[in-house]
Amino acid sequence: xxxxxxxxxxxxxxxxxxxxxxxxxxxxxxxxxxxxxxxxxxxxxxxxxxxxxxxxxxxxxxxxxxxxxxxxxxxxxxxxxxxxxxxxxxxxxxxxxxxxxxxxxxxxxxxxxxxxxxxxxxxxxxxxxxxxxxxxxxxxxxxxxxxxxxxxxxxxxxxxxxxxxxxxxxxxxxxxxxxxxxxxxxxxxxxxxxxxxxxxxxxxxxxxxxxxxxxxxxxxxxxxxxxxxxxxxxxxxxxxxxxxxxxxxxxxxxxxxxxxxxxxxxxxxxxxxxxxxxxxxxxxxxxxxxxxxxxx
Amino acid sequence: xxxxxxxxxxxxxxxxxxxxxxxxxxxxxxxxxxxxxxxxxxxxxxxxxxxxxxxxxxxxxxxxxxxxxxxxxxxxxxxxxxxxxxxxxxxxxxxxxxxxxxxxxxxxxxxxxxxxxxxxxxxxxxxxxxxxxxxxxxxxxxxxxxxxxxxxxxxxxxxxxxxxxxxxxxxxxxxxxxxxxxxxxxxxxxxxxxxxxxxxxxxxxxxxxxxxxxxxxxxxxxxxxxxxxxxxxxxxxxxxxxxxxxxxxxxxxxxxxxxxxxxxxxxxxxxxxxxxxxxxxxxxxxxxxxxxxxxx
Numbered sequence: 001x002x003x004x005x006x007x008x009x010x011x012x013x014x015x016x017x018x019x020x021x022x023x024x025x026x027x028x029x030x031x032x033x034x035x036x037x038x039x040x041x042x043x044x045x046x047x048x049x050x051x052x053x054x055x056x057x058x059x060x061x062x063x064x065x066x067x068x069x070x071x072x073x074x075x076x077x078x079x080x081x082x083x084x085x086x087x088x089x090x091x092x093x094x095x096x097x098x099x100x101x102x103x104x105x106x107x108x109x110x111x112x113x114x115x116x117x118x119x120x121x122x123x124x125x126x127x128x129x130x131x132x133x134x135x136x137x138x139x140x141x142x143x144x145x146x147x148x149x150x151x152x153x154x155x156x157x158x159x160x161x162x163x164x165x166x167x168x169x170x171x172x173x174x175x176x177x178x179x180x181x182x183x184x185x186x187x188x189x190x191x192x193x194x195x196x197x198x199x200x201x202x203x204x205x206x207x208x209x210x211x212x213x214x215x216x217x218x219x220x221x222x223x224x225x226x227x228x229x230x231x232x233x234x235x236x237x238x239x240x241x242x243x244x245x246x247x248x249x250x251x252x253x254x255x256x257x258x259x260x261x262x263x264x265x266x267x268x269x270x271x272x273x274x275x276x277x278x279x280x281x282x283x284x285x286x287x288x289x290x291x292x293x294x295x296x
Numbered sequence: 297x298x299x300x301x302x303x304x305x306x307x308x309x310x311x312x313x314x315x316x317x318x319x320x321x322x323x324x325x326x327x328x329x330x331x332x333x334x335x336x337x338x339x340x341x342x343x344x345x346x347x348x349x350x351x352x353x354x355x356x357x358x359x360x361x362x363x364x365x366x367x368x369x370x371x372x373x374x375x376x377x378x379x380x381x382x383x384x385x386x387x388x389x390x391x392x393x394x395x396x397x398x399x400x401x402x403x404x405x406x407x408x409x410x411x412x413x414x415x416x417x418x419x420x421x422x423x424x425x426x427x428x429x430x431x432x433x434x435x436x437x438x439x440x441x442x443x444x445x446x447x448x449x450x451x452x453x454x455x456x457x458x459x460x461x462x463x464x465x466x467x468x469x470x471x472x473x474x475x476x477x478x479x480x481x482x483x484x485x486x487x488x489x490x491x492x493x494x495x496x497x498x499x500x501x502x503x504x505x506x507x508x509x510x511x512x513x514x515x516x517x518x519x520x521x522x523x524x525x526x527x528x529x530x531x532x533x534x535x536x537x538x539x540x541x542x543x544x545x546x547x548x549x550x551x552x553x554x555x556x557x558x559x560x561x562x563x564x565x566x567x568x569x570x571x572x573x574x575x576x577x578x579x580x581x582x583x584x585x586x587x588x589x590x591x592x
Contacts, residue, residue, distance in 0.1 A: 129521035149519040177519065183511040190502050191516050195523035198494050201559035204582040205552075206486050215479040220487050221585075223445040223473065225425035227491035227533075230526040236586055237523075239579035247572040256501075257564055261557070263497035268553055276543040283535035286500040289517075290532055 006171055007164040008097070010035040012069035014062050014084055016049045017042070019101045019128070020075025021137030022144035024054035026172045029142045039065045045137040054137075062087040066096065071168070073126075074100035079244045082111050089119035097122045097161040103131065103188060104248040105153050109181035112155045123155040124165045127184065128174060129192070133236035146173035151188075153181050185249050189256040193249055196242055197257060199234035302467055303460040304393070306331040308365035310358050310380055312345045313338070315397045315424070316371025317433030318440035320350035322468045325438045335361045341433040350433075358383045362392065367464070369422075370396035375540045378407050385415035393418045393457040399427065399484060400544040401449050405477035408451045419451040420461045423480065424470060425488070429532035442469035447484075449477050481545050485552040489545055492538055493553060495530035 013020045016038045038055035049055040059065040066072045066088045098120045130148040150169040166176045206220040309316045312334045334351035345351040355361040362368045362384045394416045426444040446465040462472045502516040
């Protein structure tokens with residue numbers, strides 16, 4: 001954890017669901033917590049955020065909420081971000097550091113560079129690897145970011161705001177990793193978007209097999225073991241959010257799917273040959289990095 | 297839970313790792329526990345099983361352990377089962393009900409029908425959907441089977457032993473589902489073997505991407521979020537056990553992989569078209585069964 005002093009005094013959190021709500025809770029757990037102002041369209045999130053003391057005050061619109069804030073956090077779905085930029089760009093928030101918590105960066109970065117660079121000059125995009133299939137502040141936890149990686153992608157050129165945001169996340173117990181927008185999207189295509197693609201596909205396959213009644217009495221809902229339960233947890237993630245994320249990371253994700261298909265092809269070929277020894281060698285090699293080593 | 301009396305008085309558990317050990321623990325948690333005799337090659341499993349009082353006595357060989365038992369449970373890896381059948385087939389255990397806990401049934405069933413039908417006439421194969429990536433009795437829990445499904449596949453023709461085994465599992469809190477060997481292998485190909493295939497492939501892809509250093513600073517080991525952590529938990533399963541399982545279920549698993557590839561193709565095609573609305577419709581339709589309904 002960083003030893004630096006907390007770098008912000010008034011934080012506007014636009015969107016107080018799982019991620020924004022957890023951030024508000026984490027901020028209010030600090031010894032000297034900043035003031036927090038929020039916006040949300042969800043009356044229940046609003047009620048709980050106030051009841052827990054995580055948000056000091058809600059405003060009706062985003063422009064009002066960012067007034068006087070030295071940090072603005074957009075905790076809304078990726079596709080809603082440019083619209084929120086528009087709403088706050090006209091305010092006197094240009095001295096504030098601005099961030100978002102979006103899971104995909106490339107297309108936002110393009111939009112920012114072409115239209116919001118001057119209105120929001122201190123912009124560093126954040127991605128805490130701490131989401132889940134859950135939504136809403138009811139599921140939020142003040143410790144959500146502890147021990148997690150937060151990718152930091154500077155959208156504007158200047159560096160002071162990167163240091164401040166890095167301090168913020170490290171004070172909350174996270175590790176920060178600076179990364180370009182395109183590298184970010186490549187990384188998360190493999191360790192976040194692809195797991196979701198696979199989970200959705202496997203869920204649909206299991207349901208198709210069930211509906212075909214090919215195996216009488218089969219029902220994945222009651223008969224699942226540990227591995228399928230894990231897959232289902234991933235597949236419980238919001239289709240609306242993930243259609244947004246997949247679409248925004250389309251090109252890179254398609255490439256990752258192709259590479260995944262190659263891996264599947266390797267395993268399939270060995271399986272087809274029916275050589276158990278070769279299969280065991282392959283699985284041992286593939287799982288070797290789990291024991292802490294790199295390549296075997 | 298069944299109201300029936302516990303149908304066995306002396307249970308031989310051949311192999312006291314995670315599954316066999318948990319079964320021993322579950323049996324010893326009953327109000328009137330049966331006598332338990334075990335075998336294992338692992339001195340630590342043996343020590344812990346005795347220390348916990350889960351196994352009353354260990355024997356050096358399987359033939360000695362089954363002597364006088366009215367239930368024999370083979371809790372060894374699938375590939376080791378025929379050899380254990382050979383060891384116990386010559387004993388006077390033909391009055392005992394015999395079961396195993398193997399994750400794959402088809403090839404065992406063929407071997408049984410061709411060579412062990414007469415020596416082990418009361419045979420019902422069990423598959424508790426309760427395994428995990430863990431191994432050894434140190435990870436075993438007496439409650440492992442509670443709330444889980446146990447598939448029951450009768451290998452011999454008679455029915456009395458099916459009822460007894462069904463009673464046993466239900467007394468331990470599980471739900472039993474009778475299923476043929478080939479239907480069993482089709483079901484688990486989709487809800488257990490395929491998740492493991494996908495997890496192994498995704499782990500290797502992530503490691504390849506890391507080694508290529510295509511995204512400087514990328515390391516899935518420290519940067520993983522919830523979904524990749526779940527995938528890794530599945531991929532931590534023993535390569536030795538899973539090479540065995542995949543090989544024994546080769547034909548059906550190859551078919552399941554092909555069908556999975558079709559699902560991936562559907563998602564890929566919509567992603568390629570770049571229509572977010574169509575993608576959202578697809579994901580909503582695919583995840584609809586999670587909300588309790590069947591097809592949308």
